[in-house]
Every structure is written in C-alpha cells, then in structure tokens.
Amino acid sequence: MMRALLVALGFLTRIPVPSRVFDDARAQRTSLAWYPTVGLVVGALLTGLFLVLPREHALLSAALTLLAWVVLTGGLHLDGLADSADAWVGGFGDRARTLAIMKDPRSGPAGVTAIVSLLLLKSAALASLSAENAWLLWLSPLLARSALTAAFVTTPYVRSGGLGSALKDAPRGACVFALLCAVAACIACGLPGLCALAAALVVFVLWRRACLRRLGGFTGDTAGALAELVEAAVLVALAYAG
Numbered sequence: 573m574m575r576a577l578l579v580a581l582g583f584l585t586r587i588p589v590p591s592r593v594f595d596d597a598r599a600q601r602t603s604l605a606w607y608p609t610v611g612l613v614v615g616a617l618l619t620g621l622f623l624v625l626p627r628e629h630a631l632l633s634a635a636l637t638l639l640a641w642v643v644l645t646g647g648l649h650l651d652g653l654a655d656s657a658d659a660w661v662g663g664f665g666d667r668a669r670t671l672a673i674m675k676d677p678r679s680g681p682a683g684v685t686a687i688v689s690l691l692l693l694k695s696a697a698l699a700s701l702s703a704e705n706a707w708l709l710w711l712s713p714l715l716a717r718s719a720l721t722a723a724f725v726t727t728p729y730v731r732s733g734g735l736g737s738a739l740k741d742a743p744r745g746a747c748v749f750a751l752l753c754a755v756a757a758c759i760a761c762g763l764p765g766l767c768a769l770a771a772a773l774v775v776f777v778l779w780r781r782a783c784l785r786r787l788g789g790f791t792g793d794t795a796g797a798l799a800e801l802v803e804a805a806v807l808v809a810l811a812y813a814g
Contacts, residue, residue: 575599580606584717585614586646600738604721605746608754611717614644615710622698622709634698637709638691649716652796653690654683659793660786667787671731674793690804697807702814705764711757712806715772716799718754721747723798727780728789736792764813771809772802 575593580603582589593599621640625633642650655674661682663670679687701709724739725747731737758765779798783790790798 573602576602577606577609579603580610581613584610584648585644587644597738601742602746604724604739604742605750607717607721608714608750611714611754612710612757614641614717615713617644618713619707619709623706627703630699631695634695637698638695641694649796649799650687650690652793653800654679654687655793656797657686658683660782663786665786670786671791674791690800693804694807697804697811700811700814701807702811705810705814708761708764708768708810709807711761711765711768711810712803714754714757715768715806716802718751719772719776719798719802720795722751722776723780723790723795725751727783729791730787730789731791736795764810767809767813768806771805775801775805 575596576599578589578593579596579599581587582593583603584607618637618641622633622637625636627633655676658676658680659670659673662673662680698709724736724742725744729736729740755769758769761768776798779794779801780790783794787794
C-alpha cells in the first residue's frame with residue numbers, strides 16, 4: 573500500500589521518493605487508486621502557500637503560487653497539454669497523424685499557445701479567488717488527479733508501451749472508492765465544492781468524447797491535457813462561486 577502511494581507521489585510530483593519503489597509492478601498498478609490522494613497532498617501544500625501570501629498583492633501572490641505549482645509537479649501535465657494541442661490542430665481529424673504528432677517531443681505554435689493561455693487563465697482565476705474560497709484551492713489538484721483515475725477506469729488506453737500501460741490493470745474497486753472519496757470531499761465543501769465538481773465533470777465528459785471520436789481512447793499526453801484543463805476549470809468555478 574505504501575509503495576503504491578510512493579509510486580503515485582514520485583510520478584505525479586517532484587517530491588523525492590526511493591527509486592526502488594518503481595521496480596514493483598504491483599505497486600505501479602495499484603498506484604492509480606492513490607492519484608486523488610496525491611492531488612490532495614499537492615493541493616494542501618499549494619493552499620498553505622497561497623494563504624500565507626499577502627492578499628493585497630493578489631496578482632503577485634497568484635503568480636508565485638502558480639510557479640510553485642509548476643515546480644512541484646515538474647510541469648508533467650503541461651507537456652501533455654502542449655503535445656495534445658499540437659496533435660489536435662495538426663492531425664486534421666486523422667487518428668494516425670494525431671498519434672504521430674503527439675510522439676514528437678517538439679512543441680509547435682498550438683502547443684505554446686495552449687500552455688501560455690492556460691497559465692494565464694489559472695493565474696487570473698487564483699487572483700480572483702475570494703477570501704472565503706481561497707482555502708478551497710486544494711480541490712483543483714484533487715479533482716485533476718481524480719480525473720486521471722476516472723480516465724483509466726472508464727476509457728480505453730490506446731498507446732501500447734506508453735507510460736500508462738502499467739495502469740490499465742489497476743484494481744477498479746480501489747479506484748472507484750478513491751473517486752467516491754473525492755466526490756464526498758467536494759460535497760462536504762458546500763456550494764463551491766459542488767461547482768468545482770460540476771466543472772470537473774463537464775471537462776471530463778467533453779474530453780472523453782473528443783478522445784473517443786479522434787483516437788478511440790486516450791494516451792498519456794491527452795491525460796496530461798485532461799489534468800490541466802480540469803485544474804483550470806475548477807479554479808474558474810471557485811472564482812465565480814465566490
């Protein structure tokens with residue numbers, strides 16, 4: 573159990589974990605159920621930072637929090653967002669071409685534009701959080717990592733040999749339980765939490781529909797795009813809910 577948590581923590585963040593845990597195939601499979609927990613850890617750290625930064629400098633505090641966010645996660649999902657944006661624009665609706673572009677490590681104009689636009693949106697949403705809802709920032713990383721768990725539970729993974737291959741056989745029962753806990757956490761937060769959950773669900777449904785139509789499933793890059801889009805949508809929902 574602890575090994576699986578460490579695998580999830582080491583993969584989704586830059587928090588140091590013993591390298592030997594990644595040699596455990598069972599821990600890698602079961603790590604998917606711990607993704608929401610890692611999201612909660614990331615969210616707690618970022619929320620703590622955001623709350624101690626001065627509110628009178630809202631834009632600067634938002635930028636510093638976002639910078640810490642990128643450093644803590646290593647920009648893992650931003651890379652997926654960029655690759656997905658390039659592939660969706662350059663793929664012209666063709667599955668094979670879309671998959672090929674996503675394997676290219678270079679970022680094109682669509683990818684750069686997607687990253688810049690999303691970071692601007694996140695920063696603006698953070699700066700717009702009311703004092704009452706600022707402590708709910710943790711819902712954004714939590715729901716984003718929960719969306720990744722939901723993706724593997726509900727949607728085919730189409731990239732053979734990709735980073736997500738080991739997660740295809742993750743225990744469904746544990747994953748569903750983790751997702752239910754995330755939903756319960758949102759409900760416990762009242763109306764803002766329900767708004768955050770609704771935003772995450774809308775993004776997930778639209779993302780899943782687009783992936784199934786274009787690819788017949790999803791890849792690690794599109795999963796990264798999902799995480800980033802959910803994070804942004806939840807922050808916007810919390811900003812407007814305040």
